Amino acid sequence: MPVNLSAPVAQDLHPVAGVRIGVAEAGVRKAGRKDLTVFLLDEGASVAGVFTQNRFCAAPVQVCREHLASGSAIRAMVVNTGNANAGTGADGLARARATCRALAEQLGLQPAQVLPFSTGVIMEQLPVERIQAGLPAALADAQPQHWARAAEGIMTTDTLPKAFSTQLQIGGATVSITGISKGAGMIRPNMATMLGFLATDACIAPELLQPLVRELADQSFNRVTIDGDTSTNDSFVLMATQRAGNAPVTSLDSEQGHQLKAALLQVAQQLAQAIVRDGEGATKFITVRVEGGRTGEECRQVAYAIAHSPLVKTAFFASDPNLGRILAAVGYAGIQDLDQALIDLYLDDVHVAVQGGRNPAYREEDGQRVMQQSEITVRVVLGRGEAAETVWTCDLSHDYVTINADYRS
Amino acid sequence: MPVNLSAPVAQDLHPVAGVRIGVAEAGVRKAGRKDLTVFLLDEGASVAGVFTQNRFCAAPVQVCREHLASGSAIRAMVVNTGNANAGTGADGLARARATCRALAEQLGLQPAQVLPFSTGVIMEQLPVERIQAGLPAALADAQPQHWARAAEGIMTTDTLPKAFSTQLQIGGATVSITGISKGAGMIRPNMATMLGFLATDACIAPELLQPLVRELADQSFNRVTIDGDTSTNDSFVLMATQRAGNAPVTSLDSEQGHQLKAALLQVAQQLAQAIVRDGEGATKFITVRVEGGRTGEECRQVAYAIAHSPLVKTAFFASDPNLGRILAAVGYAGIQDLDQALIDLYLDDVHVAVQGGRNPAYREEDGQRVMQQSEITVRVVLGRGEAAETVWTCDLSHDYVTINADYRS
Numbered sequence A, B: 001m002p003v004n005l006s007a008p009v010a011q012d013l014h015p016v017a018g019v020r021i022g023v024a025e026a027g028v029r030k031a032g033r034k035d036l037t038v039f040l041l042d043e044g045a046s047v048a049g050v051f052t053q054n055r056f057c058a059a060p061v062q063v064c065r066e067h068l069a070s071g072s073a074i075r076a077m078v079v080n081t082g083n084a085n086a087g088t089g090a091d092g093l094a095r096a097r098a099t100c101r102a103l104a105e106q107l108g109l110q111p112a113q114v115l116p117f118s119t120g121v122i123m124e125q126l127p128v129e130r131i132q133a134g135l136p137a138a139l140a141d142a143q144p145q146h147w148a149r150a151a152e153g154i155m156t157t158d159t160l161p162k163a164f165s166t167q168l169q170i171g172g173a174t175v176s177i178t179g180i181s182k183g184a185g186m187i188r189p190n191m192a193t194m195l196g197f198l199a200t201d202a203c204i205a206p207e208l209l210q211p212l213v214r215e216l217a218d219q220s221f222n223r224v225t226i227d228g229d230t231s232t233n234d235s236f237v238l239m240a241t242q243r244a245g246n247a248p249v250t251s252l253d254s255e256q257g258h259q260l261k262a263a264l265l266q267v268a269q270q271l272a273q274a275i276v277r278d279g280e281g282a283t284k285f286i287t288v289r290v291e292g293g294r295t296g297e298e299c300r301q302v303a304y305a306i307a308h309s310p311l312v313k314t315a316f317f318a319s320d321p322n323l324g325r326i327l328a329a330v331g332y333a334g335i336q337d338l339d340q341a342l343i344d345l346y347l348d349d350v351h352v353a354v355q356g357g358r359n360p361a362y363r364e365e366d367g368q369r370v371m372q373q374s375e376i377t378v379r380v381v382l383g384r385g386e387a388a389e390t391v392w393t394c395d396l397s398h399d400y401v402t403i404n405a406d407y408r409s
Helices: A059-069 A089-107 A128-140 A147-153 A206-218 A255-277 A296-308 A310-317 A324-331 A364-371 A398-404 B059-069 B089-107 B128-140 B147-153 B206-218 B255-277 B296-308 B310-317 B324-331 B364-371 B398-404
Strands: A019-024 A036-041 A046-051 A076-083 A114-121 A162-170 A173-182 A195-200 A235-240 A285-293 A344-347 A350-354 A375-381 A387-394 B019-024 B036-041 B046-051 B076-080 B114-118 B162-170 B173-182 B195-200 B235-240 B285-293 B344-347 B350-354 B375-381 B387-394
Touching (some): A036 A147, A046 A059, A059 A089, A089 A128, A147 A173, A173 A255, A206 A235, A255 A285, A255 A387, A296 A324, A296 A387, A344 A364, B036 B147, B046 B206, B089 B128, B162 B255, B206 B255, B324 B344
Parallel strands (some): A195 A235, A285 A375, B195 B235
Antiparallel strands (some): A036 A076, A046 A235, A173 A195, B036 B076, B344 B350
């Protein structure tokens, strides 16, 4: 059961002018599943993306990077589930290219104007002929209001589709922002999440898109973890269709740039947090906040040590305030000159540890009360500096083991 | 159920001349448990130790370091379970010192001649008065042949006591080596294991003991992981009582030094591997071997990424040859210039991946066959150099979650 997350209502998702979406059943791995999604972009759209830092990155990730680097105007994207096309060598690369070629032919585009995305099982060859055969149905299905369908079309072990949307006024024009994401396991994005697509019709200078998508990823998808396993296929794409009619945003530091970025970040964080809320077997949504570090990097290091500790995560699952496990994780996070005598620990409003030891005023029943909540904030104060960082994660339950001992069957 | 591990037979464990061991029930956390163990060393013994690198190291670890650094002749050690005396601040340090003082008084020693060890729950104050009250019974119990009792006395979530022993001839004299260890969770030793005690009656130059214990730890306890959680209390101690009558070993590089080191390492590795075999919820014993790296360090980095991946570990639990998860872990291990096209993967004798892609000759049923074994070797060839390293770990099962969602109750 996802933690405080429900399926999106299709009518709540604003269409983004210049984006049409179609979904089909291609039978990539199993029959009867919506497993093929296409995004069609009108001429004039700008696209930027960030991708996994996993050195075993999937073939489609390699092709996305090439096509974006080539400077071609991206006009379509194709997403399949059921097969990640990762760990597939040179043949896998050829199949990712064949997918782009097939869609480009149908649309009268160059292959480099198409971005491919795959997610699913690793180390099996992509059945490109099934994808090819499914494309006409996906294209026939293409509609601006199909975001909720797309959120479904890209799911794998997700229990719920994930989509969020907002609108804002920029320079007198209404700008829409809508995004979808997927992922529930193998989640510790390093540059992006398993798959995330965010679109806006805002007019914005195309050269701002790449720094913008990087900043958005860094403050959303790059701050969540489920199991510490960085996927081979993480991809996060930002599309701007330039259709809202606002005076173009020409700087991210202008007032309008700030407004747009804040609205995009809100949706990106909702999408990223939705992945954690739907984490495999998750029963709790945990915010880990580390303050008082010398640098943001060391705060993240400590936050991830806590967020990845199987012992901390099972204690959250059990609602057991076995909080020494958190201190142990702080201690092994790798900060060589950390002084335990300066460290304070809070669980929501409960002050658990003072100067590295148990707070004399701490009562087990206070810790117990917080641990029973479905949303918990762990706050660690390092007492070394002014930096602070936040990471979102979930607990480790029996269902995580069940799901992952079962995934391929 | 531990993986191919049974309880030691008391008669198989050679007493080590100059070491006596006593065990008692002190009721540290719960009544009716053997939770207090003392080691008594005759005059002339040499002792060296290595301890956790966790910055939140426990009070007893801090006191051990002090007492060893003071150059005092160590004559006694006291070990309690039920309470780790970690995350306990200045008060915890005072309680660890009080424990040493209490034992020293009973034995007519200086407190600095006593080493304290604690293991159990973190962030609760050590009931030093109970330990004090239990010491007379432990001292009355002291016998050279009590190694098996000691292995029991230091257990926490272990399902079996762990003890190994060997004898060898050095320079015409019979040298005995016996050791015990404990630990089943919070296991990713960094310099040592949760608790390991290794004794020999060999005559060896005392100044060789510290480099020797470090080398032994590095090739045994520092090569195992269960959950990646480095404990606050890891301690590994080597005692040499100098009583075997062999011509003293004065160099580790001499023939006799090599012999002694090899025999000690054999026992240390058995003790370390026993911890993995008895890992919380373990159903399989996994050897991860990484070859063809540029440095030993990068081989270890890759090996630990595999050994810590929850996805890899659940796949082993399920006997599911979902081997792409291993490639994904290799990819995110953090080697920036890793070339996936050079990587081969083997599961025991089965050649799974060639040059970063699925081996065309690989058949799922071959992977399946190996995955069903209780002992499995994963071998990754990086194709970058000559270095190789081995790490031992176990799978991640429902019982790991059950045990750790339950530990304190």
